[in-house]
Amino acid sequence: MQTLATDEAPVLDVTDPAFSITSDAVHDAREQSWYATTPYGLAVLRYDEMSRLLKHPRLRQGSVAWPAHNGVTEGPFARWWASWILNKEGAEHHRLRRLMNPAFSPKLIGGLVPRFQALATELIDGFAEPDRCEFVSEFAEPYAARVIAIMLGISEDEWPIIARESVTLGLAMGVTIADDLPQIEGALERLYAYCDELIADRRAHPRDDFVTALVHAARAEDGRLSDTELRDAMVLLIFGGFDTTRNQLGLAMQTFSRHLDQWELLAERPDLGRAAVEEVMRVNPTVRWVTREVLEDFEFQGVELRTGTTLHLFSESAGTDPRTFTAGFDLTAERKPHFGFGGGAHHCLGHFVARSDMSEALPLLARRMRDIRLLPGDDWLPDSGNTGPTRLPVGFTPA
Numbered sequence: 522m523q524t525l526a527t528d529e530a531p532v533l534d535v536t537d538p539a540f541s542i543t544s545d546a547v548h549d550a551r552e553q554s555w556y557a558t559t560p561y562g563l564a565v566l567r568y569d570e571m572s573r574l575l576k577h578p579r580l581r582q583g584s585v586a587w588p589a590h591n592g593v594t595e596g597p598f599a600r601w602w603a604s605w606i607l608n609k610e611g612a613e614h615h616r617l618r619r620l621m622n623p624a625f626s627p628k629l630i631g632g633l634v635p636r637f638q639a640l641a642t643e644l645i646d647g648f649a650e651p652d653r654c655e656f657v658s659e660f661a662e663p664y665a666a667r668v669i670a671i672m673l674g675i676s677e678d679e680w681p682i683i684a685r686e687s688v689t690l691g692l693a694m695g696v697t698i699a700d701d702l703p704q705i706e707g708a709l710e711r712l713y714a715y716c717d718e719l720i721a722d723r724r725a726h727p728r729d730d731f732v733t734a735l736v737h738a739a740r741a742e743d744g745r746l747s748d749t750e751l752r753d754a755m756v757l758l759i760f761g762g763f764d765t766t767r768n769q770l771g772l773a774m775q776t777f778s779r780h781l782d783q784w785e786l787l788a789e790r791p792d793l794g795r796a797a798v799e800e801v802m803r804v805n806p807t808v809r810w811v812t813r814e815v816l817e818d819f820e821f822q823g824v825e826l827r828t829g830t831t832l833h834l835f836s837e838s839a840g841t842d843p844r845t846f847t848a849g850f851d852l853t854a855e856r857k858p859h860f861g862f863g864g865g866a867h868h869c870l871g872h873f874v875a876r877s878d879m880s881e882a883l884p885l886l887a888r889r890m891r892d893i894r895l896l897p898g899d900d901w902l903p904d905s906g907n908t909g910p911t912r913l914p915v916g917f918t919p920a
Contacts, residue, residue, distance in 0.1 A: 531557040533564055535833070536696055541904040542809040543837050551838050555822065561590055562831030564810070568845040570822065571834045571860060575811065579819045583812035583831050590831070591698045598693065598706050604753040620738040620746055621754060630877050636671055637881040640664060645889045653896065656774055656913040657767070660886070665766035668878045669759055673719060674730040686712050687763040694907040709756065716755040720748070766878055768807035768909025773797070773883060775910070776805045778893050780850045787852060788891065791884035796852045798879045802861030803840040804850060807909050810835050811860060836860040890917035
């Protein structure tokens with residue numbers, strides 16, 4: 522299909538709180554053009570274009586501009602956001618990544634898998650009713666927060682603190698960020714204090730754990746993480762680890778409720794846990810878009826991309842692009858990689874943690890909760906940025 526001129530491209534108003542990034546309007550736009558125009562810049566809608574642009578040398582990570590897009594240009598939150606490894610480029614990005622990578626080693630995380638399994642079993646056993654649950658509060662939220670507590674080496678009883686502050690910080694991902702800023706900055710201040718205590722404790726009492734690995738991260742050529750870098754990174758890791766897992770587990774239940782044959786297959790074949798995570802994140806990712814910013818003018822498929830232009834690369838639209846993927850939801854299908862964890866130099870640092878904890882939880886849920894169905898009373902974050910259910914009643918046949 523011939524690329525449309527910019528003034529003829531589809532238009533999507535992503536600033537409207539009612540806008541849905543997985544709507545028919547977006548999918549229809551994808552059939553008209555590989556991109557659409559939005560109040561923030563351009564939206565990239567197809568898989569091939571997203572794959573190429575994620576790695577394009579004339580683009581930088583674009584989410585650094587998200588607060589400014591919404592009128593937030595100073596204060597503690599703006600400073601913290603700018604500190605993210607996700608929002609660093611070049612040598613500084615690579616330095617932080619090299620220093621932090623050892624804390625996310627498969628060996629360190631893999632040793633926690635039995636605890637993830639025991640935790641999932643405990644939460645399912647604890648459902649208040651035998652054949653229904655409120656999935657977010659009874660499973661997804663405590664599971665995600667307690668996984669973080671396990672990684673931090675703190676009491677799992679402290680999970681409500683992690684959950685409460687992370688949920689509030691997550692308001693920054695929505696289009697109402699400016700209105701929610703006082704709450705967001707309050708949560709950030711409390712998490713800073715929490716992390717300062719953890720850092721001080723591990724300096725005084727080192728352990729063989731994730732936090733100690735970060736506190737003592739050092740390389741001859743890279744130096745050591747500064748106190749500010751440590752606390753900024755730890756708050757990001759607490760928030761990101763909780764938010765992604767909680768949301769993605771809820772989205773997984775929504776997806777599998779529409780594909781019960783695959784839910785039954787997962788119950789019979791727990792070895793498909795990793796495939797289940799990948800397939801859910803392809804068609805229903807919590808990270809609805811990945812952002813890039815144009816560093817210098819260049820032409821891409823007949824469109825002149827100007828310096829400073831923001832590109833939102835729609836991960837669900839790309840992941841369900843009929844030019845690349847056959848229709849349907851199939852745990853046994855061979856698929857190209859999805860973009861639920863971003864891509865290129867900024868591929869999610871904590872992806873192995875999220876893949877590990879969810880791939881253990883989903884088969885256990887499938888085995889214990891047969892014939893799942895969503896019940897009335899659900900409530901959702903806006904379908905833009907990062908999304909997921911805040912309340913999700915689920916009925917099932919206990920096994």
